[in-house]
Amino acid sequence: MALNKEMSAAQAVAQLRDGMTIGIGGWGPRRKPMALVREILRSPLKDLTVVSYGGPDVGMLCAAGKVKRLVYAFVTMDAIPLEPWFRKARESAAIEVMELDEGMFEWGLRAAGMRMSFLPTRCGLATDVLARNPSLKTIQSPYADGEVYVAMPALKLDAALLHVNQADRLGNTLIRGADTFFDHLYARAAEACYVSAETVSERFELDAETAKQNPFERYLVKGVVHAPLGAHPTYLGPDYGWDMDHLKRYNASATEEGGWEKYVAEFVTPGESEYLAKIGGTERAAKLKQPVF
């Protein structure tokens, strides 16, 4: 039994294949596994189906032409509501889409984690979510009520990418932020889950209160990647806030000529240690303000 699951981001991404369905944890500009996303940007991977409560993770993968199909309920950076590269991809019809209600999305992940083919829900009925996704079917209750529901199909993932505050080499994780979002469901829905973490220890030795911050079992985790500031420029409560200057710089790349190529040359190609230096390292990260909603 491999009790040391630690690997580099490159080793984790090397296990992904063209055409895979990849789930990305977090929510909008919050606790996104951006170090792993940047590693995908550096790789030759292509034709991905990306499943995400989307933020700049989705935008960057669209900008780089990695996305064949997007499964989403929204793509936003909150303080910058409209994600520029997602918009470009949508408005140029460069990507196929499966646009879902946020709750249907959750239900799809849950169904996959429970090894069900679908779960019933009212969400999506009488909207264009059904009209635009002819693959979605309805089902009638077999009981006396006879109600008709959407049969939300399982969103099975080939891989899930998550970022957490702490992990150990066995694959135990802690999410210390106020909200764990739906990361546990991505982990359960995936064939293989790769977790990046701010710190990686040999083995956790936790008190009971801290152990409650463990969102899912280590048997779900295939790889652990040490990635300090690995959610940057998104926000990782309580360790660091979002980097609005960086998000604005990224946002501006969509309106400059060759903007994306410049962004990649400056922040992606040189590698993660250069990235950390360019964004001002841990010193500046410590000063990034936690967002106030």
Add this chain to the structure above:
Amino acid sequence: MTQMTENEVVSLAELMIVAASEAWRDNGELLASGIGVIPRIGASLAKLTHSPELLMTDSEAFLVSEPVPLGARGDYQPKYEGYMSFERVFECVWGGKRHAMIGPTQIDRWGQTNLSSVGPYEKPKSAILGVRGLPGNSINHINSMIVPNHGPRVFVAGEVDMVSGVGYKPERWAPGMKQDFVDIRLVVTDLCVLDFGGPDHAVRVKSLHPGVTFEQVQAATGFPLLQAPGMGETPLPTAEQLAVIRRMDPHNLRSQQLKGNPPAVRTAAAA
């Protein structure tokens, strides 16, 4: 914090906040979710005045016993009373115990909303956010809307381009689909307050903002409107309401919500 003096003019945004707060009156104990500046201050005003039974969050992950002021908080410490992660918000949605107010990009005569895209779906003229939680919200719990720019681009003539939130259009509902929980209350715009209380849920003008005429609202709307019985003027904020609004919005974010931050009482020329 700046104190408003007697001769300062009440803004249209403040009038809309008071109108928005009315949406949550007599809702009972449920989660009040005002998304955006005017709805959030409106929900806060409701909780702090006529409807203290409402549940509210810090707009992140915790229930608070007192609405949290907008923006940087200084010394203010939120008064936590419980937890409300996104996962739990969904539970509230599906159990029907929520009343949300949001600002859709398009609204049609059936109360259907669009937050997804404008233009042909395959290659939209404008991609917006995505349907977000609108399909689930609209079919499960009470909803209201805010429109800062009442015009025919928002209140479209036909159906919205991508139906994200459900409404009262019969053709959209196949036999067996449960429409019982659909409950669209108020639409607060910069011209008036609308509801869906006409025959077959037809849209009515419930009140006109000071200095606005019904004809003006009709001209700015892509579908025919009715006048609600007793259609009157949207009330101006009271001094007490203004004090609460100022306390909830110490950085005056409300002044940036409407173009030019117009006064609540419009002169004929300004209208």
